[in-house]
Amino acid sequence: MTSVTLGSRVWINGALLDASSAVIPITDRGFTLGDGLFETMLWTGTKIRFFADHLTRLANSGDELGFALPMPIEDIERALIALAADAQGTLAALRVTLTRGGAPRGLAIPVPASPLLMATIAPFVKPVHPVSLKTVVTTRHAGAPSARFKTLSYIDNIVALDQARKGGAHDAIMLSTTGHVACASSANLVIRLKGRILTPAVEDGALPGIVRGRLLKAGLVGESHITPAQLALCDGAVLTNALIGVRPVGIIDGRSIMTENVWVEAMIDALK
Amino acid sequence: MTSVTLGSRVWINGALLDASSAVIPITDRGFTLGDGLFETMLWTGTKIRFFADHLTRLANSGDELGFALPMPIEDIERALIALAADAQGTLAALRVTLTRGGAPRGLAIPVPASPLLMATIAPFVKPVHPVSLKTVVTTRHAGAPSARFKTLSYIDNIVALDQARKGGAHDAIMLSTTGHVACASSANLVIRLKGRILTPAVEDGALPGIVRGRLLKAGLVGESHITPAQLALCDGAVLTNALIGVRPVGIIDGRSIMTENVWVEAMIDALK
Numbered sequence: 171m172t173s174v175t176l177g178s179r180v181w182i183n184g185a186l187l188d189a190s191s192a193v194i195p196i197t198d199r200g201f202t203l204g205d206g207l208f209e210t211m212l213w214t215g216t217k218i219r220f221f222a223d224h225l226t227r228l229a230n231s232g233d234e235l236g237f238a239l240p241m242p243i244e245d246i247e248r249a250l251i252a253l254a255a256d257a258q259g260t261l262a263a264l265r266v267t268l269t270r271g272g273a274p275r276g277l278a279i280p281v282p283a284s285p286l287l288m289a290t291i292a293p294f295v296k297p298v299h300p301v302s303l304k305t306v307v308t309t310r311h312a313g314a315p316s317a318r319f320k321t322l323s324y325i326d327n328i329v330a331l332d333q334a335r336k337g338g339a340h341d342a343i344m345l346s347t348t349g350h351v352a353c354a355s356s357a358n359l360v361i362r363l364k365g366r367i368l369t370p371a372v373e374d375g376a377l378p379g380i381v382r383g384r385l386l387k388a389g390l391v392g393e394s395h396i397t398p399a400q401l402a403l404c405d406g407a408v409l410t411n412a413l414i415g416v417r418p419v420g421i422i423d424g425r426s427i428m429t430e431n432v433w434v435e436a437m438i439d440a441l442k
Numbered sequence: 443m444t445s446v447t448l449g450s451r452v453w454i455n456g457a458l459l460d461a462s463s464a465v466i467p468i469t470d471r472g473f474t475l476g477d478g479l480f481e482t483m484l485w486t487g488t489k490i491r492f493f494a495d496h497l498t499r500l501a502n503s504g505d506e507l508g509f510a511l512p513m514p515i516e517d518i519e520r521a522l523i524a525l526a527a528d529a530q531g532t533l534a535a536l537r538v539t540l541t542r543g544g545a546p547r548g549l550a551i552p553v554p555a556s557p558l559l560m561a562t563i564a565p566f567v568k569p570v571h572p573v574s575l576k577t578v579v580t581t582r583h584a585g586a587p588s589a590r591f592k593t594l595s596y597i598d599n600i601v602a603l604d605q606a607r608k609g610g611a612h613d614a615i616m617l618s619t620t621g622h623v624a625c626a627s628s629a630n631l632v633i634r635l636k637g638r639i640l641t642p643a644v645e646d647g648a649l650p651g652i653v654r655g656r657l658l659k660a661g662l663v664g665e666s667h668i669t670p671a672q673l674a675l676c677d678g679a680v681l682t683n684a685l686i687g688v689r690p691v692g693i694i695d696g697r698s699i700m701t702e703n704v705w706v707e708a709m710i711d712a713l714k
Contacts, residue, residue, distance in 0.1 A: 180468060182468075189468075192467070192468045193465035193466060193467055193468060194465060194466060194468055194473060195464070195465055196452060196454075196461075196464045196465060196466055196560060196562065198473065200473050201466060201470065201472050201473040201594070202480075202539070202594070203476075203594065203596040203597075203600060204475075204476030204593075204594045204595040204596050204597055205596065205597060205600055208474075210547075235597075235601065236604070263547060265547065267474070274564065275482075275535060275537065275562075275564045276628075277596065277599060277600050277603045277627055277628055278603060278604075278607070279600065279604055288468060290468065290547075292546065292547045308586060308587065309583075309585070309586060311581075311583040311586065311588075311598070311619065312619075313581070314580060314581060314583065314598050315580065315597050315598055315601045316583075316588070316595065316597050316598050319597075321476075321597045322473070322474070322475060322476045322595075322597070323476040323588065323594075323595030323596060323597040323598070324475040324476050324477065324549065324595060325475070325476050325477060325507075325587050325588050325591075325593045325594070325595040326583065326586050326587055326588050326595070327549060328475060328477055328549050328551065329507065329587045331549045331550060332508070332550075332551055335550070347583065347584075347619040355549055356548075356549055
């Protein structure tokens, strides 16, 4: 059965290994300093969705932060497809993690680095119900590397999600240090406001997401500053990320949102 | 010789292990999400400096973020002293890392967690020359968990240090999202300004540092907002952290600072 074997193997720097015994050195900077990047991709059952978009983002982020991919993108794709062999016909989450590898203590970037590239796979079940969101205290650091890139330094988002859960919601709405609406803890936000379809700007702390980017490119969504007051007036909202795709929002800060199916489906169609 | 064996062993969840083969599971949240805390302490050659201060901060940070220490503080102290047996008579950096351990994918905090507690030791040489600092673009996220606690999510500080190094300085001065001066990449800053001795406020992104706390308590330093314009007028400055203690600053943003020895030594004396 697929459910037994899915996730039983991982791929680390070119080798397929047994997941239960897979380890990394304690000196890896991903572990010691959150100094790494990752991508989480959807395995549809037959292919990796938006693979090129993900690897382009990973490579570009790496260029900006001084991380090099240790092998050609084609080899990474082959590795992911080999991992996904256990998940034929079922959804799965494929994660690629890239770090600068092991290094002595201290923040200074090791030169040369010995990068670690790891791929894992996990079962994924698409959520069916609309999501409830709650604006939390912890903010998003607009303009910082931790917000502009998908790095391993996730503590603020972990705390934000926890604050939302303790407040009875499924996920957080994080404002940014600019005072505008930024995103959820691991998804972007799109709202409908007086007929306009808007998503927070990258300069307000939104991660340049894959699905978000596709919707912007398709012209279905526009980038904008969104104030908390505007959020309180929206009459439709969805979360987007590579795993969930487009997920309707049912509640924001205790207020029911009547997100229209036809609007959600137009976005889902645009991603096909 | 001490230099051969120092750092050859690590301590993980109660076991002393060979460092060269020490590993952690790939599912550890410290690695996957920067979801952990750490302390770096000075081994003086005979004892751990400020041990109680460090462990109090670690335990208090854990309480606020929902991390539990998996064993009594006395056991941790014994482990660190056992590690330091290789460093009798020499300085060393002792690091304790605490994570929530392994967990399935996603940001949600695992309940119950299986915490990972690790201690490592590395040679440390006290720097002798005054440090040069440069104000960098990357800011500190004032008020966020990533700034208030010493977490593994360090990417912004890594980038800040790299920006300073590329600008020809030893270390960065990070401003905070409040626009005030916050700290260096892994040290706090104390300045002398028109006869007043000031250090940035925690609400401006300063980490509640151990040495910083001791100097505040001794009444030698006062907490204050510090603007970049005030920084440009200071006539003395030091960096502080648990490893370096108090280190004179020689240059800020290209301007030579004549930090007086008598002032630096008064702070060093207060720490004794």
